[in-house]
Amino acid sequence: MKILVPVKRVVDYNVKVRVKSDGTGVETAGVKMSMNPFDEIGVEEAVRLKEKGVATEIVAVSLGVAACAETIRTALAMGADRGILVETDVDLQPLAVAKLLAAIAVKEQPGLIILGKQAIDDDMSATGPMLAALLGWAQGTFASKVTVDGANLTVTREVDGGLETVTLTLPAIITTDLRLNEPRYASLPNIMKARKKPIETVKPADLGVDPTPRLTVIKVDEPPKRQAGVKVGSVAELVAKLKNEAKVI
């Protein structure tokens, strides 16, 4: 079985995000960029399925500017076999990404596509379900455990009230949750080997997709600064403050 793993290049999770001075978006110039953490979990899961003999090939796909090739290289160093870069300077929104991934899926015919549950830059959490809808495939979102048994897939999902287990028929879409696994670090020999693995570059037009944004971002703001807290001397004082000042009880 072939597994497709979309990997998004995002602002590194350790970086304190800054809004651009003109309020049009988040500053990315001169900022450390890395693979979306949920996509690292996706690559790890695919590699584990390959190690178990369930998967035969792992294809890492990234969509965006030319530098997304670095994100693909990271996936290749973790164990993916080859990469596809869909290169564009257009600001890609989830529907465009889902359409481009659907076109790649039609061409590549994977048995499984493992996406992150969300990209930590704009927290859309939309691409996986949109892709499942476009392809008409089953989906197991927010996966914390995955087992493949022949043509069936069992996915344990993290839902509000606890855990839900669903079985899906392949081909299917999974989106990863934090507890699915702990991604490995790429070893130096594997980083070297990854340099020789192939990355194919295509443009959205080659896939017959117009990626023009359909949503307009009106404004991006910093969240309001948190007010300093106060220490209270007693429970009675706390209750009085909640009642008279905060007026929440």
Ligand code: AMP
């Ligand atoms: P989102 O719906 O934007 O929160 O993203 C969910 C998941 O879709 C990510 O974790 C990735 O697996 C995939 N994805 C979204 N945008 C891209 C992109 N530009 N390149 C590769 N994968 C993407």
